[in-house]
Amino acid sequence: MAKILKLLPLAILISGTVSAATDNPWYVGARVGGTTFDNQDGVLSGQDLDKNDWGGGAFLGYNFNKWFGVEVGYTYLGQADYLNDGFEVQGMDFVGKFTYEVSKSFDLYLKAGGYWFDADNGVVNESDTGVSGTAGVGAEYFFNNDLSARLEYQYYNQIGDKPSPGESDVHFYGVSLVYHWGAPAPAPVVEPEPMPEPVPQxxxxxxxxxxxxxxxxxxxxxxxxxxxxxxxxxQLVDYPDTKLYVVGHTDSRGSLEYNQKLSEERAKEVAGYVGQHFGISPSRVVVKGSGELEPVASNDTDEGRAQNRRVEVYVPGFEMTK
Structure with missing residues (x-):
């Protein structure tokens, strides 16, 4: 692969703000750190190598649920230097990620899978490609619902081919910044239509x-x-705010004073009966006697006098709203 690929992790890291969230299934990130080559076998075996270098990469992932996801990405593992050249490794990761949520903002995780590598030995001008096993552990901290950072270690087993171009285990340790997206948008809040004001009836x-x-x-x-x-x-029982009016009357026989008293007694008799038998408070009853002063017929005949001997009771009409 071209040397330009070495710059890819840094380009992604600098290109913009990135974020991560456990509720977002998709994520992309960049990582950078150090690498160490050991157990190197092959044409450079036994040579005085500088086995430490820098490494980095970029990755894309998808979380199927809170605890399991998959990642694919490019990782440059650096070079074990010998003289002016050395044993250089880069390739593609394909791993599963297993997460344990410690808290809402802190996770621990394991990664395991395969690494498709390109191993290039510039000293002998030979290269090899293949797949090796890889596994790693890490911790991830979420700054908010979008942005997180990782601290991680990843082991790459027996990259290359001996005797040529050589074979080595590689260790990567570094930090990552991750951007997650894809959470469903919250359902819009639908304000209920205002109910029309009831029209009083x-x-x-x-x-x-x-x-x-x-x-x-x-x-x-x-x-x-x-x-x-x-x-x-x-009517009085059904509408407790109403009042009863009771007016007593007499005919013209007898003195004016006697007839006044008799008309009042007749009105009181009726009012008393209503109050006693229907539970109507006296405060709701107005009692009046008119004596012989308000005849409805002539007092010159028996029929007329019979009509004038009377008590009138009534509850006034009214209006109310519902």
């Missing part, structure tokens, strides 16, 4: 009244009188 309740006839010089209620009082009393 005005209800008219009609007045209820009755006229109770009385015998001459009597204030006693008859069964017919009690029957006529039923709808009036029920």
């Amino acid at each position: 005005v209800v008219r309740v009609d007045a209820v009244s009755a006229t109770l006839p009385f015998a001459f010089d009597s204030k006693a209620l008859s069964p017919d009188d009690i029957q006529k009082l039923q709808p009036v009393a029920q």
